[in-house]
Amino acid sequence: MDTVYRHIQNHYDDLSSTEQLVIDYILNNGDFLNLKMKVIQKSLHISAPTIVRAIKKLSYRSFTDFKYALANSEKQESALNSEESYELLISTFSSDFSRTIAMMDxxxxxxxxxxxxxxxxxxxxxxxxxxxxxxxxxxxxxxxxxxxxxxxxxxxxxxxxxxxxxxxxxxxxxxxxxxxxxxxxxxxxxxxxxxxxxxxxxxxxxxxxxxxxxxxxxxxxxxxxxxxxxxxxxxxxxxxxxxxxxxxxxxxx
Known part of the structure; x- marks a missing residue:
């Protein structure tokens, strides 16, 4: 369950401060599958090798693998945007709870x-x-x-x-x-x-x-x-x- 977040918890301290910024940016973006590496480069003013190095430290082979792992861990993400506010609230809490539990090393x-x-x-x-x-x-x-x-x-x-x-x-x-x-x-x-x-x-x-x-x-x-x-x-x-x-x-x- 949400093993990607367990990987992040286990290896986050191994990342440099710049690499941590990369992972934070990706997670806060939310639209994982459509996120482009060049967008991260431009937003954070960092190089592509830095992004790849951060992802490999989390035990993922490539930027694409990492994006799909994140997307697969929250299959309900696309449905959240069309739900009513109460359902969105409950779904968000449920998602946050699952991720937090997965991160409890x-x-x-x-x-x-x-x-x-x-x-x-x-x-x-x-x-x-x-x-x-x-x-x-x-x-x-x-x-x-x-x-x-x-x-x-x-x-x-x-x-x-x-x-x-x-x-x-x-x-x-x-x-x-x-x-x-x-x-x-x-x-x-x-x-x-x-x-x-x-x-x-x-x-x-x-x-x-x-x-x-x-x-x-x-x-x-x-x-x-x-x-x-x-x-x-x-x-x-x-x-x-x-x-x-x-x-x-x-x-x-």
Whole structure:
């Protein structure tokens, strides 16, 4: 199911920043089959070999193979444009959910679970509409018996570096991965050896690049820059917590 998105999740960190821009552009275009390589070259001011190199790093032989893999993973795409707004909304959520699930890499999830279970303290961070996701996860981590606290404003972010050590981790949820207050805290805590875990929307963003472990979710590009749905972040949060429970059970057998 949607193996193309699993390939992207597995190899996205292997791409250079320019190659990540290529993949982001292709995914945001949507009309995969009609997308021409020369359009990407002109839009991003890059060469054809760069585009091909990015695609080959994702384990696809050619630009055409990659386009057809994307198109085949969402056969309902052509029907979405003719549906009523409600049906479009439901179909979009369904498509985003399937892609996000496909991108949930087992190795990364187990790595996150291991860090969380071994950490002395877990600092859960978010801003804006992502706060509800962090509050829910923080509550469950506490109920599970872990030391966890939620930080959702700029002032408390600055305080974390005063107490966090290499035995702790930051668990951050951010759709854009670009909030300056969060990035400033991440940079400061990295110098203290704190493990940084991030869950972001699918994009070439600074938070994912700064993280020790980054997990990506998919969301269909929207015209709204504010009030975007955090549903896929919530999906990732639930999967992370369930993986923590599973990892703990396996270790205590």
């Amino acid at each position: 087992k190795d990364k999830l187990y790595a996150i679970a291991s860090v969380v279970l071994q950490s002395h303290r877990i600092f859960c961070m978010a801003m804006g509409s992502s706060v509800s996701v962090v509050n829910s996860l923080n509550r469950k981590l506490k109920q599970f018996g872990l030391w966890s606290n939620n930080y959702t404003e700029a002032a408390p972010f600055r305080d974390i570096a005063d107490v966090a050590t290499k035995d702790d981790c930051l668990l951050i949820f951010s759709l854009s991965g670009k909030e300056e207050q969060i990035l400033a805290s991440v940079v400061e805590n990295k110098t203290n050896g704190v493990t940084i875990i991030s869950v972001t929307g699918f994009s070439n963003n600074p938070l994912a690049n700064l993280s020790d472990i980054s997990l990506l979710t998919y969301q269909t590009p929207q015209k709204r820059t504010k009030l975007r749905s955090r549903l896929m972040l919530s999906v990732a949060s639930e999967i992370i917590f369930e993986t923590i429970l599973l990892k703990n059970e396996e270790e205590n057998k």
